[in-house]
Amino acid sequence: MRQRDAERTRAALLSAAQTLFSTRGFANTGVRDVAELAGVNSSLVSRYFGSKQGLYRETLERVLDITPMLEGDRRRFGEKVVSIFLGVEDAPGPLMMLILSAADPEAHATSVELLQKKAIEPLARWLGPPDADGRAARLNILWGGFLMSWRLLPLPQLAEVRHSSTRRWLEATIQAIVDEGET
Structure with a gap:
């Protein structure tokens, strides 16, 4: 069950990041903004992606x-x-x-x-x-x-x-x- 939640959380963060990075840009998007849109705690960005830059890289690589x-x-x-x-x-x-x-x-x-x-x-x-x-x-x-x-x-x-x-x-x-x- 935990693995599925982790996958769902990662997917929600990537989706939120895609929306925000492609509408506000990297510089105008904060980790808290992404987490809020994804409906999760902002500390999970660091946990899954290491940093905002890591989240950007993985989001862009995916799309x-x-x-x-x-x-x-x-x-x-x-x-x-x-x-x-x-x-x-x-x-x-x-x-x-x-x-x-x-x-x-x-x-x-x-x-x-x-x-x-x-x-x-x-x-x-x-x-x-x-x-x-x-x-x-x-x-x-x-x-x-x-x-x-x-x-x-x-x-x-x-x-x-x-x-x-x-x-x-x-x-x-x-x-x-x-x-x-x-x-």
Whole structure:
């Protein structure tokens, strides 16, 4: 019974941390805030994660996972990725955590490290030669720019992106970067 409670407590803390880190940022989120949202004692953050930084790392590691995007038909990757992006409503996610971590040097370093490890490197392996690292970086730049312009600093021109020429352009551009490796 205790193990199940510990797992439930960890899950509640991770969920609360994801919400707060992606809405307030690392610097503006306190351990007490996370514990309060999770409905547990703040000392449990130290017990399970060692520190706020440890909680941030584990939370980001959990939510920053592109492997589901890499499954399926490679020839339809652009469509799949755009559908995933457009299908996610305002759920707290890794992009906001990454952006809002920039104010804290340690959290920022963790963000850069995990973005490389959990997104760029797996994407580069999946893409394969030629220039897998460069293509993975270009895709990340494209995705980040699109998501920032659509979600964080919404451009009015992207309000109807679900059914627009912008969507088709984004799908085609993503696919073109993927297809650079095809002979």
